[in-house]
Amino acid sequence: MPTIKEVAKAAGVSVATVSRVLNHDKNVSEKTRERVMEVVRQVGYTPNVLGRNLRKKTTDRVLVLIPSLSNQFLSGVIRGMEMQAKTRNLQVMISATHNDVSAERSCLELLHNRSVDGMILLGSVLPPEELTQLAREYPLVMCSEWTEGADLPVVGIDNEQAGYDAVKSLLEGGRRRIAMISNREVYSARLRTKGYLRALQEAGIPFCPEYLVEHYEYTYRAGILACRKLLKLPQPPDAIFAVSDELAAGVCKELMEQGMLPGREVDVFGFDNTTISKVVTPSISTVSQPRKKLGETALDLLANRMEHPESVGEAVILPHELVLRDSTRKK
Amino acid sequence: MPTIKEVAKAAGVSVATVSRVLNHDKNVSEKTRERVMEVVRQVGYTPNVLGRNLRKKTTDRVLVLIPSLSNQFLSGVIRGMEMQAKTRNLQVMISATHNDVSAERSCLELLHNRSVDGMILLGSVLPPEELTQLAREYPLVMCSEWTEGADLPVVGIDNEQAGYDAVKSLLEGGRRRIAMISNREVYSARLRTKGYLRALQEAGIPFCPEYLVEHYEYTYRAGILACRKLLKLPQPPDAIFAVSDELAAGVCKELMEQGMLPGREVDVFGFDNTTISKVVTPSISTVSQPRKKLGETALDLLANRMEHPESVGEAVILPHELVLRDSTRKK
DNA sequence: TTGTACGCGTTATCAC
DNA sequence: GTGATAACGCGTACAA
Numbered sequence: 001m002p003t004i005k006e007v008a009k010a011a012g013v014s015v016a017t018v019s020r021v022l023n024h025d026k027n028v029s030e031k032t033r034e035r036v037m038e039v040v041r042q043v044g045y046t047p048n049v050l051g052r053n054l055r056k057k058t059t060d061r062v063l064v065l066i067p068s069l070s071n072q073f074l075s076g077v078i079r080g081m082e083m084q085a086k087t088r089n090l091q092v093m094i095s096a097t098h099n100d101v102s103a104e105r106s107c108l109e110l111l112h113n114r115s116v117d118g119m120i121l122l123g124s125v126l127p128p129e130e131l132t133q134l135a136r137e138y139p140l141v142m143c144s145e146w147t148e149g150a151d152l153p154v155v156g157i158d159n160e161q162a163g164y165d166a167v168k169s170l171l172e173g174g175r176r177r178i179a180m181i182s183n184r185e186v187y188s189a190r191l192r193t194k195g196y197l198r199a200l201q202e203a204g205i206p207f208c209p210e211y212l213v214e215h216y217e218y219t220y221r222a223g224i225l226a227c228r229k230l231l232k233l234p235q236p237p238d239a240i241f242a243v244s245d246e247l248a249a250g251v252c253k254e255l256m257e258q259g260m261l262p263g264r265e266v267d268v269f270g271f272d273n274t275t276i277s278k279v280v281t282p283s284i285s286t287v288s289q290p291r292k293k294l295g296e297t298a299l300d301l302l303a304n305r306m307e308h309p310e311s312v313g314e315a316v317i318l319p320h321e322l323v324l325r326d327s328t329r330k331k
Numbered sequence: 332m333p334t335i336k337e338v339a340k341a342a343g344v345s346v347a348t349v350s351r352v353l354n355h356d357k358n359v360s361e362k363t364r365e366r367v368m369e370v371v372r373q374v375g376y377t378p379n380v381l382g383r384n385l386r387k388k389t390t391d392r393v394l395v396l397i398p399s400l401s402n403q404f405l406s407g408v409i410r411g412m413e414m415q416a417k418t419r420n421l422q423v424m425i426s427a428t429h430n431d432v433s434a435e436r437s438c439l440e441l442l443h444n445r446s447v448d449g450m451i452l453l454g455s456v457l458p459p460e461e462l463t464q465l466a467r468e469y470p471l472v473m474c475s476e477w478t479e480g481a482d483l484p485v486v487g488i489d490n491e492q493a494g495y496d497a498v499k500s501l502l503e504g505g506r507r508r509i510a511m512i513s514n515r516e517v518y519s520a521r522l523r524t525k526g527y528l529r530a531l532q533e534a535g536i537p538f539c540p541e542y543l544v545e546h547y548e549y550t551y552r553a554g555i556l557a558c559r560k561l562l563k564l565p566q567p568p569d570a571i572f573a574v575s576d577e578l579a580a581g582v583c584k585e586l587m588e589q590g591m592l593p594g595r596e597v598d599v600f601g602f603d604n605t606t607i608s609k610v611v612t613p614s615i616s617t618v619s620q621p622r623k624k625l626g627e628t629a630l631d632l633l634a635n636r637m638e639h640p641e642s643v644g645e646a647v648i649l650p651h652e653l654v655l656r657d658s659t660r661k662k
Numbered sequence: 663t664t665g666t667a668c669g670c671g672t673t674a675t676c677a678c
Numbered sequence: 679g680t681g682a683t684a685a686c687g688c689g690t691a692c693a694a
Contacts, residue, residue, distance in 0.1 A: 003687060014665045019689055029663060049444045050388070051687025054381040054670050061446075063424070069409060075401035078427065091441075093394070094425040096409065110422075113380045114332075115392075220610050249610055256612060279551050279580055280611060281587060334671060345681045350673060358679060382671025385686050 002043045011039040022047060053114075061091040062302060063116040065107055067099050067123045067145075072274035073291060074122050077144055080295020081120065088303055090117075101125050111138040118302045121146075135313065139305040143298035144289065148187045153301040155294055155316040159188045162287050162320045163195025163241075166269045169285070169322055170239045171203050173329040175267050179211035179237035181226045181247050183218070189243045192271070196241060211237055216247065223250020231258060239267035239328075245277040248284050252327060268327040282326035290318050333374045342370040353378060384445075392422040393633060394447040396438055398430045398454045398476075403605035404622060405453050408475055411626020412451065419634055421448075432456050442469040449633045452477075466644065470636040474629035475620065479518045484632040486625055486647040490519045493618050493651045494526025494572075497600045500616070500653055501570045502534050504660040506598050510542035510568035512557045512578050514549070520574045523602070527572060542568055547578065554581020562589060570598035570659075576608040579615050583658060599658040613657035621649050 004022075008015040013032060020028045021036040039045070053059050064081060066074055078094065085092045093116070097104040104125055110116050111134070118139030124131060128149035134140050135152035146154040170178050180196045183189040193212065200207055210233055216222040223242060227250065230237055242248040248270030252262045262268045263282050270277050273288035297316050304311060324330070335353075339346040344363060351359045352367040370376070384390050395412060397405055409425065416423045424447070428435040435456055441447050442465070449470030455462060459480035465471055466483035477485040501509050511527045514520040524543065531538055541564055547553040554573060558581065561568055573579040579601030583593045593599045594613050601608050604619035628647050635642060655661070 004689095005687080015688080016665060016667095016690075017663090020664090023689080027663060032663080046440070046444045048687050049446050050381070050385040050390075051670090052689075054385045054672085054686085055688045055690090057381070057670070059381075068406070069400055069425070070403045070406035072401045075399070075427075078400060079429075082427065091446075092426070094400070094427070095423070096406075096413070096425070098410075109377070113377045115380050115422075220606065246606075253610070253612060275551060275577075276607065276610065279584070279607065281584060335673095336671080346672080347674085347681060347683090348679085351680085354673080360679060363679080379671050382686090383673075385670085385688090386672045386674080388686070 001048075002045045003048065004045075007036070007039050007043065007045050010043065011036045057114065059091075059115065059117050060089060061093060061116045062118045062120065062299070063107065063110060064092060064094045064120045065104065065122065065124075066094055066096055067125075069094075069096050072276070073272040073289070074144070076291030077122065077295040077298070080292035080297075081299045082295075083292070084296040084299040088299070090299075090303070092299075097125070099123075099125050108134060111140070118306050120298050120302055124150075139302055139309065141298055141301045141305060144294050145186070145188055148190075151313050153305060153313045153315070155297040155301060155318065156188070157289050157294075157320040158317050159191035160195040160198070162271075163192030164199045165195070165320075165322055166192075166241050166271075166287055167196045167199035169324065170241065170267050170269060170328065171199065171205075173239075173267055175239035175329075176205060177208075177211070177235065177237045178205075178239040178241060179213070179230050181216055181223065181240065181242040181251070182212065182214045183216060183243060184214040186243075189214075192243055218244040218246055220246045220250040220253070223247035223252075224254045225250075227251040227254035231255075237266065239269070241269040243271050245270035245272050245274045245284060245286055248286070248327070249276050249280050252280060252282070252284060262327040263329060267329055270327075273323050277323075277325070285325045285328040286323050288321045288323050290320070293318055332379075333376045334379065335376070338367070338370050338374065338376050341374065342367045388445065390422075390446065390448050391420060392424060392447045393449045393451065393630070394438065394441060395423060395425045395451045396435065396453065396455075397425055397427055398456075400425075400427050403607070404603040404620070405475070407622030408453065408626040408629070411623035411628075412630045413626075414623070415627040415630040419630070421630075421634070423630075428456070430454075430456050439465060442471070449637050451629050451633055455481075470633055470640065472629055472632045472636060475625050476517070476519055479521075482644050484636060484644045484646070486628040486632060486649065487519070488620050488625075488651040489648050490522035491526040491529070493602075494523030495530045496526070496651075496653055497523075497572050497602075497618055498527045498530035500655065501572065501598050501600060501659065502530065502536075504570075504598055506570035506660075507536060508539075508542070508566065508568045509536075509570040509572060510544070510561050512547055512554065512571065512573040512582070513543065513545045514547060514574060515545040517574075520545075523574055549575040549577055551577045551581040551584070554578035554583075555585045556581075558582040558585035562586075568597065570600070572600040574602050576601035576603050576605045576615060576617055579617070579658070580607050580611050583611060583613070583615065593658040594660060598660055601658075604654050608654075608656070616656045616659040617654050619652045619654050621651070624649055 008018045121142045123145035131150040141153040182193045270284045270286040273286045277284040277286045452473045454476035462481040472484040513524045601615045601617040604617045608615040608617045
């Protein structure tokens, strides 16, 4: 493993000159530049980032914290970040927290000990005050899922409006007894629930508490269980809006298990437009978020923050879309 | 951001002593240890890893290269790695290559410039010679998917046997016209194809080239297309074995589209036991790999390599299992 | 245009 | 048990 010193000796120049060549400093003659580059190629020299980082106090590396890999939607978001990072010469790395508080904290440590220059959280299980405080000290932004009351730069969609739009579409299909599978622990889910309630109210439909089930994870299995519960009601719903496609897929499965066809007896609406919503039979209507754009924007916000640490937190809201498929009736 | 020097001054000791305390060196009196720790807590000091890394020439960080996030199966493998990494005080980070040669190369650069101590590849698009060479210079192992002819430590299952087992199970269900959707570019898929051929031969069934389609990606859409093609044959197959669950799910969808029920008219077999294989109706029989164990083993192999760089490449083969569901007839 | 010399924050090797 | 001090590899004032 050659060092800058060895390259300098071989090229007959000082380390300063080699450094200048490598950093495209204009104060170096074409002749010596070529001579140095020749040696660099010959010995296969690459600057040792450990030395460089220490000197520059920067790593040009950002970390993306993801609650769970194997999330179709978030994986698209990350691709957006990677694209944007390339144009800024930043290295994107990913760590999974599995919604574990101590795992997330130990990742955030990497900010404090300068292992990475900044971080993007695709959700968090930490309290808002802690996030606010961290964001004050380090470049930190949240993307697509964020924490209520945390004061830092965020980018996402208007979840309240998205919930409203989904329910509105069900209403337009003629459904009246609309249930929702949500999650009280997740801010975006709470907002979607708010939109659900607004749409009902606007349509003059009284809210029925039994139709709102809020203690479920975002899994296929949970969708089955929630659906089963809803169908046991004396007056079962004629439409079910779930805050994730996996949940919605579970709902569809259970409906069919009980002899009902999604889109005929009962409408089903999902969220995120992931593969599963296209794949199952019948296909599931869902809310689509602009994944790539979400990721790109998050990285831009972060880069801004890294350049101007004192800049204020901003919230960027991107547009969403409804994708209507076979699990809902057309109007 | 306090440095070791400031801590030393505040505690009235030398930086050497502070360093000793922080690194649990026994040559330090209980009294000074406590005094130093007190200051450390007070000022919230954390060692700057940039300085430490430079001095120790090590980052205690390993990188996992994943072709695509949102791979259910690989995400399980990574969890295994994370668990094992924690016991060894290693930080696991992840980067996605999207099967792009230059993206993969630029990640492997991180090995050369000492950004990370070692790397685990969950598949690669580089030629075997290049991988062999890299593994000679740096700690590098492959996991679950590996490259034919590349000489480095690997861990995976016996793909040939797995292919054989799956087809054998179809044969035992009474199927005779068994097709396979594979991929000539992927080593594990080639091995599974080999197993497919061996099972047919053993059963005395002549190989029908039209039944082997090999130019498809591992996607749902590709499964639909491949199935459509197979059903157009004058003598369509009565069973289809695909090298991924997504492919198999696409196959099922198309079968139903054409009025056939998987498990009745045509058997379908997938690979990896991912969520989709359980989720779709009917559920899909598949081959299950020991994800967590694969990840743990890969990290062990890598750690070995980091401790003994001269050690020879080894190949670890882990057992697989068949998971029989509704898409195949019981015998 | 180029070279010298220092410092980045830490650990390790000496002395004491 | 503790303290100076020299590395680690690099970038950059400053001098030439």
